[in-house]
Amino acid sequence: MASAETLPAEYRVLARKYRPKTFAELIGQDALVRTLTNAISQNRIAHAFILTGVRGVGKTTTARIIARSLNCTGADGTGTATTEPCGVCPSCVSILEERNLDVFEMDAASHTSIDDIRTIIDGVHYKPTVSRYKIYIIDEVHMLSRSAFNALLKTLEEPPSHTKFIFATTEIRKLPITVQSRCQRFDLRRVSGELLAEHFSRITVLEGLEIESEAAGLIARAADGSVRDGLSLLDQAIARAFEFGGSTRAPMVTAESVKSMLGLADRGKIFDLFEATMRGEMALAIGIYDELHEVGADALQTAQDLLEICHSVTRIKLAGSTGAYLVDSSEKQRLQALGSGLSIPVLMRSWQLLLKAIAEIQQASDSKAALEMIIIRLGFMPDLPLPADLLKKAIVDSKNLPARGGATSSGGGGGATSARQGNTVMKLAYANSTPQASEAAELEAIAIPQNFNELVALAEARRDFNLMMELRKNCLVDSFAEGRIELTVIESPSPKFANHLSSQLSKWTRRAWVISLNQGAAGDRQTIAQFEQKQKSEELEWARSHALTSAFLKLFPDAEIKVLPITDPSLPPAPLTPSAAGDSADDSDFNPYRDMVPDSFSPPEDD
């Protein structure tokens, strides 16, 4: 390969070449450095340390710097332990070259047994050969066997004054408490994206190349807090830059090459996809996804990118920052704009949907189709009311109604609200009753109707469906007081209607009722049935005119629109029972209770 010639003759991996030699060179671990510096300068040095943190943040590197700090003798050979090891004394040099006789490194991942640890421990009591301290660095210490820990513990309980232990672990919780309690603990933090990007840019320049800031940002983000992982990626990116770079100027690590190296889709396009999806612009969203797919974006990766954006939008909306490293500031603005248009419940449900989507994509034989269907589902989701919202709305609606009871219901309020109220009350009453068993309780609970809607509910509860339908479809209330009801009937009811109502009421409430009927124009008043029909048409109209619907109709021109209630048995029912859409013209036989009404029934016998 031609690039081999252009690479430096003795190429060392960056992570090794730029391994920090002093605390000052350690990036992103300010708190740890401060504590250690204090301890060393006050000569209060623990005899055992634990360094913990995710892989690649610099645990082993820190352990070696501590070893040099403790054993440095200074350039003139008279120094004591220092936070700034000189780097030139025999101790510093030999530790750097990993040949110091008094510094032992052991990887517990491959040396887990009691014998391995015994080899170390046996030497503990001998004085250091050349240095101030004998230092034992045990990496991945949580991997030691139980017996090995027990052997180690004995030494930790009474350590000779000339020994120091430095443990490193990615999984501190797997370490016995007895061991933890004998050590000073330091948590190495994930290095922030900003610091990593700066670090990678600086190193690239030191290597004689140029790097686009977006490229450094992309590597930083992929490194996810790990310096070592990031430097490995930078190694690859630099090798590519040499390979593809021109000869006229310094090779350049470009964002484009990093993207293709990392298999990343164009970030902006992912934002476009998320935005179009959440707006319900389905044709646009699917078009964007097609483009992404054509340039090789993987369905799973795309779903993960959408998930990440969903999280970032939510976080930026609530906390003002994403917590993750943003490649450029325009990304933040974009996230904020997206967040302002989306509610938290919608974002929460999108997150859940996308999480499930990832599993679905992994199982699907056609992953592109799977993600497409998920995008469509996502696009149609935001406008569905949440079950909790529906319940809240039902409660608020019933509280905001005009005063209940006959005193105020002169009939004028007989329209929308009271019909709605009636519907709610009635259905709740029905839902709460099981036939026969609770009849006595039901009678008590319903007691004497205080308004027209309660009257309708009572008729239903007592299963006088003919009476109920007559009240719903044909009656407007003029006045309502206990024992006396005045109704306007639109069409002449059966001659026995008034008598039937009166006697049923008397039977159910055990008191006398006087019913007067007026015949006349309804004016602008509506029966319960009319109100519900009107509401249903409005809902259909709303659904038809919605942006999501028109986007969907473009894709599926033959689709039929239906407004469906949420069918959750724990909730009050939606105000309408759906019927086929589009037949709004004539719905006079609309009956939300048709499922409950026997095909044929006769009105209950009058007493």
Ligand SMILES: [Zn+2]
């Ligand atoms: Zn030194």
